[in-house]
């Protein structure tokens with residue numbers, strides 16, 4: 001089940017490594033035509049298209065044709081969770097507090113200034129974006145944690161209008177855990193629509209859904225494709241597609257823990273990726289021996305998802321040494337990177353490209369997914385080379401501030417005049433020249 005790929009620098013062009021490095025890209029690309037048709041239909045027919053796609057893809061007719069969940073529904077579903085799963089309510093409360101604490105530390109001051117040269121001050125004013133659509137998936141699982149990871153930083157940033165888009169469950173109602181998370185955060189605007197059609201609704205607006213300037217949140221290949229195609233109509237934020245993990249280990253790691261860690265993101269869906277990267281053949285062999293039984297013990301459909309992952313985008317990458325394992329991890333740029341090496345803190349300094357680095361054998365991926373407080377909505381498909389996980393900065397914009405005193409004008413004015421000359425802008429030049437002249441008179 002665990003295919004072994006021998007890696008050495010220069011082998012990344014081999015077909016096997018090309019496939020591993022591209023992971024779900026081919027699946028996402030294959031949806032383009034179908035997703036284009038969905039987006040166009042929502043643009044033209046609004047709510048009618050949303051209701052039809054919800055019937056077709058989620059297998060449910062929304063009661064009364066109502067796309068927005070009313071406050072009674074949010075309260076009733078949240079109450080159901082309180083009654084049936086107080087342990088889950090407690091976990092959501094604890095996670096929300098940790099996520100808030102971590103993200104509050106990211107908040108920059110509302111206004112900051114610094115003196116660039118005497119009499120010249122440059123600064124920044126930070127303000128929240130006016131509104132945001134948050135996409136909370138619900139195809140192959142319930143994702144209250146995703147709602148927390150998106151909504152808490154949006155609240156910390158001070159976004160005044162926060163709306164949630166999420167597919168309905170089989171009864172056409174809200175997922176109880178998502179409803180509970182929305183209620184405790186005070187979020188009242190929830191639309192029961194998912195997939196590409198939800199992204200289209202947020203971008204174009206419909207009779208029941210207003211337009212939003214930005215949508216954030218992870219999703220499957222349809223959601224990811226829709227965000228790509230709608231770039232320009234809506235800011236789609238980071239590319240957060242099918243989940244993926246790279247477990248980087250040396251001979252000091254415990255094979256039974258590593259085998260379990262490999263399954264974590266693989267069980268999300270057939271498009272996920274899971275790689276074990278190590279210079280230790282002994283460890284690979286030990287993990288390979290444990291894996292089949294662990295996979296068999298999973299319930300369906302998770303078992304099939306994992307089998308699919310190990311046939312397509314999973315496996316073990318065997319490197320000549322630990323340094324090459326680090327180099328491969330940087331090349332791959334995983335969403336989640338878990339380090340089981342003898343000096344994991346030193347490895348943190350060495351590594352550059354990952355959505356998150358989980359340090360040491362006790363920091364298993366689900367802790368980061370759910371409760372540590374770091375954000376689990378992270379870039380996938382290699383985008384961690386240039387992009388970052390969700391943070392308060394996704395919900396803020398910056399306005400530059402400049403203040404120049406007469407002393408500063410005397411220092412910088414002649415340089416501005418020189419620029420205006422070389423760039424050929426006489427009005428720019430004059431605006432500076434008259435002020436310099438005025439100053440010389442005084």
Ligand SMILES: NC(=O)c1ccc[n+]([C@@H]2O[C@H](COP(=O)([O-])OP(=O)(O)OC[C@H]3O[C@@H](n4cnc5c(N)ncnc54)[C@H](O)[C@@H]3O)[C@@H](O)[C@H]2O)c1
Nearest residue numbers: 137138139140167194195218219220240242243268377378
């Ligand atoms: N990168 C991250 O930070 C992160 C975090 C959490 C989850 N994820 C990923 O998010 C994804 C969640 O996927 P999901 O499927 O569970 O939920 P989802 O909400 O993304 O997708 C469900 C929707 O897909 C649409 N759909 C299903 N079949 C379709 C078809 N044939 N044609 C058109 N549309 C169709 C339906 O509208 C449905 O509502 C997983 O891949 C998971 O790995 C990523």
Ligand SMILES: N[C@H](CO)Cc1c[nH]c[nH+]1
Nearest residue numbers: 145146243244369376377
């Ligand atoms: N692994 C996901 C991010 O890729 C986060 C998550 C939420 N629930 C379970 N997992």
Ligand SMILES: [Zn+2]
Nearest residue numbers: 243264265369
């Ligand atoms: Zn996960």
